[in-house]
Amino acid sequence: MLQLNYLREQTAEAKSRLNKRNPNFASVVDEVLALDEKARAAKKEMETNQAEANVIAKQIGELMKNGKREEAEALKQQTSQLKADAKLLEDKSKQLDEELFAKLVTLPNTPNEIVPEGKTPEENVTVYQYGDLPALDKAALPHWDLITNYNLIDFELGTKITGAGFPVYRGKGARMQRGLVNFFLDEAMKAGYEEIVPPFLVNAESGFGTGQLPDKEGQMYHAQVDDLYLIPTAEVPITNIYRDVILKEEELPIKNVGYSPCFRREAGSWGAHVRGLNRLHQFEKVEIVQIATPEQSYQLLDEMVKHVQSLLEKLELPYRILRLCGGDMGFTSALTYDFETYSAAQQRWLEVSSTSNFESFQANRLKCRYKNKEGKNHLVHTLNGSALALPRILATILENNQTPNGIKVPKALIPYVGFDMIS
RNA sequence: GGAGAGUUGGCAGAGUGGUCGAUUGCGGCAGUCUUGAAAACUGUUGUCUGUCAUAGGACCGGGGGUUCGAAUCCCUCACUCUCCGCCA
Numbered sequence: 001m002l003q004l005n006y007l008r009e010q011t012a013e014a015k016s017r018l019n020k021r022n023p024n025f026a027s028v029v030d031e032v033l034a035l036d037e038k039a040r041a042a043k044k045e046m047e048t049n050q051a052e053a054n055v056i057a058k059q060i061g062e063l064m065k066n067g068k069r070e071e072a073e074a075l076k077q078q079t080s081q082l083k084a085d086a087k088l089l090e091d092k093s094k095q096l097d098e099e100l101f102a103k104l105v106t107l108p109n110t111p112n113e114i115v116p117e118g119k120t121p122e123e124n125v126t127v128y129q130y131g132d133l134p135a136l137d138k139a140a141l142p143h144w145d146l147i148t149n150y151n152l153i154d155f156e157l158g159t160k161i162t163g164a165g166f167p168v169y170r171g172k173g174a175r176m177q178r179g180l181v182n183f184f185l186d187e188a189m190k191a192g193y194e195e196i197v198p199p200f201l202v203n204a205e206s207g208f209g210t211g212q213l214p215d216k217e218g219q220m221y222h223a224q225v226d227d228l229y230l231i232p233t234a235e236v237p238i239t240n241i242y243r244d245v246i247l248k249e250e251e252l253p254i255k256n257v258g259y260s261p262c263f264r265r266e267a268g269s270w271g272a273h274v275r276g277l278n279r280l281h282q283f284e285k286v287e288i289v290q291i292a293t294p295e296q297s298y299q300l301l302d303e304m305v306k307h308v309q310s311l312l313e314k315l316e317l318p319y320r321i322l323r324l325c326g327g328d329m330g331f332t333s334a335l336t337y338d339f340e341t342y343s344a345a346q347q348r349w350l351e352v353s354s355t356s357n358f359e360s361f362q363a364n365r366l367k368c369r370y371k372n373k374e375g376k377n378h379l380v381h382t383l384n385g386s387a388l389a390l391p392r393i394l395a396t397i398l399e400n401n402q403t404p405n406g407i408k409v410p411k412a413l414i415p416y417v418g419f420d421m422i423s
Numbered sequence: 424g425g426a427g428a429g430u431u432g433g434c435a436g437a438g439u440g441g442u443c444g445a446u447u448g449c450g451g452c453a454g455u456c457u458u459g460a461a462a463a464c465u466g467u468u469g470u471c472u473g474u475c476a477u478a479g480g481a482c483c484g485g486g487g488g489u490u491c492g493a494a495u496c497c498c499u500c501a502c503u504c505u506c507c508g509c510c511a
Contacts, residue, residue, distance in 0.1 A: 057492040061441035
């Protein structure tokens, strides 16, 4: 949620930044500001009324104390009009507040200056590319064939137990999965992140805090009896640790890492290129989260990008980094870098990480602030990134490392899985 | 699941209708004393909103109600604790 102060004081800048997403937002900003003015006026009226009533109530208290019953009764008569007004003024103010809020939450975050213009993924900018694209021979198989041949993952079994998109990993497939999770967690720990095991279901407040609700309601599984949501990413529970919290400036930046399964309904997004591990309803991911001051946040974003790079390089995977354009960026993000690995048999780039700075957009919803050295509270900046999402990493490893004799395990992973070859 | 007791400021813990935004203790901060520190003493110490600045408004788990006036009374929801039951 954008800060009203910012919209009021830097209207032109806010509009021009939002423009990168969609020019229609400029008029929404105007509507928000108009509502804001109305709501503030209504509130003032209500408070003036309240102040008068408070004065009289105090006087009555004084009179009662001194035994001046009759004078007190006389004063009570005076309050009837104030009381009637109070009800109306309060309702009006509340209603305007609600309208304002409903409008405000429809505005996405303002893109950073360096975010490229553009509407579609084609307009994302590749800022870095690493590694040679492996040249596989013609007999090379896509991962969905490899996992069957080597009995690593059983999709049909998952379909039987649950439904499409819930694979069953087994044997060396399961071992790869666990090894990757441990590898990613260890690497994050070495980089100074505190490990968190969060709840995998969250309440609606948490869903709102990080921006999944009300915007992406349909994306999450909802356990309706208990009104809880299965997390689409560990970002949600971990970032919500800091909801309604005032931190000390010295505590920042806070670095957390957490593993979790991620549940995504992906309604309506099934199609030709979601075969195999490319898109699932349940997948595993290790997520890094940082809570920072505005001064720190962009430097930390770079640090996170470097961390993700080091993971991919240790796994010997060719990758590229994209700076997302305004139209492709998530609702809550101010700047996002996507990481894609090259899946050689599919001859496709697969997104394996999305690393973003949300500036104060989530913090405003979370009410997560820090007290600076002067004792003033400011909203923190929040950041997060996948480090990394497992299924596509596994797909890439399987495809790129296949040989006639089996699949070679990347060196860094061997200690984590206990074998160097899947055959 | 059954029965009971609670939820107050960073923490502990008073407060049952009117100068309570809230006694007190601890902690924190500042000062006195000291070469320095501790102790002791003194002062200070929540958040949001609002104003150029004052003033004003709101917040005692959440929501609603009664009242001129609610931390205090009523309703409702959530959570915590204790005992019993069940259970990985």
